[in-house]
Amino acid sequence: MAERCAVIGVGQTHHKAKRDDVSIAGMVREAAKAALADAELTWSDIDAVVVGKAPDMFEGNMMPELYLAPALGAVGKPMLRVHTAGSVGGSTALVAAHLVKSGIHKRVLTVAYEKQSDSDAMWALSVPQPFAAPLLAGAGGYFAPHIRAYMRRSGAPDHIGRMVAVKDRLNAIHNPYAHLHLPDIDMKTVEESMMLWDPLRYLEACPSSDGAAAMVLAAEDSLSGGYPPAWIHGAAMRSEPTMFAGRDQVNPQAGRDCSADVYAQAGITDPRAQLDVAEVYVPFSWYEPMWLENLGFCDLGDGWKLTEAGATAFDGDIPWNPSGGVLSSNPIGASGMLRFLEAAMQVRGQAGEHQVDGAGLALGQAYGGGSQFFAMWVVGADKP
Amino acid sequence: MSPAGRTVRPVSIASFAQMQNVRRDDEHNEVEMLMPVVAEVFGTIGITKDDVDFICSGSTDYLIGGPFSFVMALDAVGVWPPRAESHVEMDGAWALYEAWTLLQEGEVDAALVYSFGRSSLGDLREILTLQLDPYYLAPLWPDTVSLAALQARALIDSGKSSEAEFAAIAARSRKDALANPKAQVAGDRSVDELLRDEYVVSPLRRHALPPITDGAAAVVLAAGDKARQWSDKPVWITGFDHRMETHSLGARDLTSSPSTAKAAEVAGVHDGPVDVAEIHAPYAHQEVIVREALGLDDSVRINPSGGPLAANPMMSAGLIRIGEAAERIRSGQAGRAVAHATSGPCLQQNLVCVLEGA
Structure with missing residues (x-):
């Protein structure tokens, strides 16, 4: 019964530490207009709008879809607001896809954003709450112990994290929208950067960005735009409880189940061999080898060996984050959608200088919370 | 229904439960508020969380005054093994809408929808x-x-x-x-x-x-055979x-x-x-x-x-x-x-x- 659904337009802002030239509405509209232009559509062609972002406290604007409705052309239309923690950019795209796949709408605009400079994410993540231990550490402090656990389990040498930090930043040089452009970065500069949360150094952490991402999703009979569509071959979300004895936060079951579901839908049995490129949520360097294992690109304990061998480099056999990834741009709510969007750009052949030659099948992955929320899709150049 | 005259897949409100609405519930956190509601919404039709394919909730962080209020609330369901789950920062009616769209695709047949909020915590x-x-x-x-x-x-x-x-x-x-x-x-x-x-x-x-009210509610949606199995009189x-x-x-x-x-x-x-x-x-x-x-x-x-x-x-x-x-x-x-x-x-x-x- 489900209709086929494809990405027919993508748009994103230039991600920066402070977009003080625009309001939140101006920023999301910038991405949305770019996506409409890419799809060769206007506001009136859109049936519904799905917007997503991370916690409202990041900007201090409660349920901001109400305020953003006119800027996103949603007046008179259905509008949904998704919030699934850091995976939200991906989940938002998936909710929009359901509106098309169900046959309810023909063309849906989906937008995700964060304007981190309007507030302080570290503060917003650490508000003391009754009956809960304060985090007081932001995301890096939360994830660092899990990275240590991964290093211990896998026996990975210390330099793997630095390799990812360098690789993704050098990739970002070829992405004009990336927040960080660090052409001089090398292993030494990463190693000499300040220790933030052992073993994570400053240059192994994502930046704090303002930015937005937008896509137009369409049904098979409503395609448009100058680039070929990126067909959705598989899509899934998974969640698991935040804490319980025995939960494996290094290699979460929800991530494994989510990828297994998506691969089954897309007919993928060997992701490393069958996928041409992957855009994966790597906010801290070590999450590349960790997710390589979680996503089944290699056996358990071997993720770091792929990174070390250059398999995930731009010229490797399975490039990861040719856009520069979350390590180069992190407008939190949009970071997941950017993964989905960059995967679509690759199979549409519109990634410019960071285009992977002949990319036909791509994975977009987003995760959030304390690694308990996952959203993924596989998009392809061929119709499923 | 849709611009294309789409055929609507019948989806039933198989079960509904709500908390006793009160001015201020000082005795329970969000999970404790939701747990009896979730138990009731499943129990009245004799099913468990394993009988639903999708979970969607609605809430807002601004009532609790902290980020991610929906995260711990999920413990009221207990999503282990991991489940397909989503959340809207909107009233639960829109969470129900999201779940309904998924059921319209025809690939899954049942969903749990819940929402909660303690309006009393702030001004x-x-x-x-x-x-x-x-x-x-x-x-x-x-x-x-x-x-x-x-x-x-x-x-x-x-x-x-x-x-x-x-x-x-x-x-x-x-x-x-x-x-x-x-x-x-x-x-x-x-x-x-x-x-x-x-x-x-x-x-x-x-x-x-x-009134200013603390409350929580849940609905089970069902389509196909499950809708008729779970109710003699589907709505x-x-x-x-x-x-x-x-x-x-x-x-x-x-x-x-x-x-x-x-x-x-x-x-x-x-x-x-x-x-x-x-x-x-x-x-x-x-x-x-x-x-x-x-x-x-x-x-x-x-x-x-x-x-x-x-x-x-x-x-x-x-x-x-x-x-x-x-x-x-x-x-x-x-x-x-x-x-x-x-x-x-x-x-x-x-x-x-x-x-x-x-």
């Missing part, structure tokens, strides 16, 4: 100000009651309603709530008596305002839509609700007679606006549950309207019902769900 009247345009409106701190009062004044000035009608709506709602054991505010007071209440913000007197969603209006209050005619009218048209409210309507009009005067937008005549029974004037749990009051409307059909009191939910200042966003018996 709700001020907190809701943060929904406003953060650059031009929120810094002026127009509070939610004052904005509703502006709308009520415009309605009186337009000649469409009166303070006496507001009082009549409040009197009827609280009287009906006497028969609703889950209601927070119930009583039998005459219109004349209510009109002697003091103004909170003119022209809104105390009775025309909703079907036969039409469903929601629409947004512009944010700028000055650009809207506050005495009408074109978004409700549009959603009603798309959902097919007028394709048959309406016996009962559960309207999410937190302020008494808003019932007048929504009723007109839905095109309901005087024969339609409005808010037999007492409606949001009897209990207005933030983020659940809309979902409860759908559940209450379904219960009227299940009990045989109605054959066809309309449920409405709203979000934002002065009815900015509205949802309409049409329900029918077998």
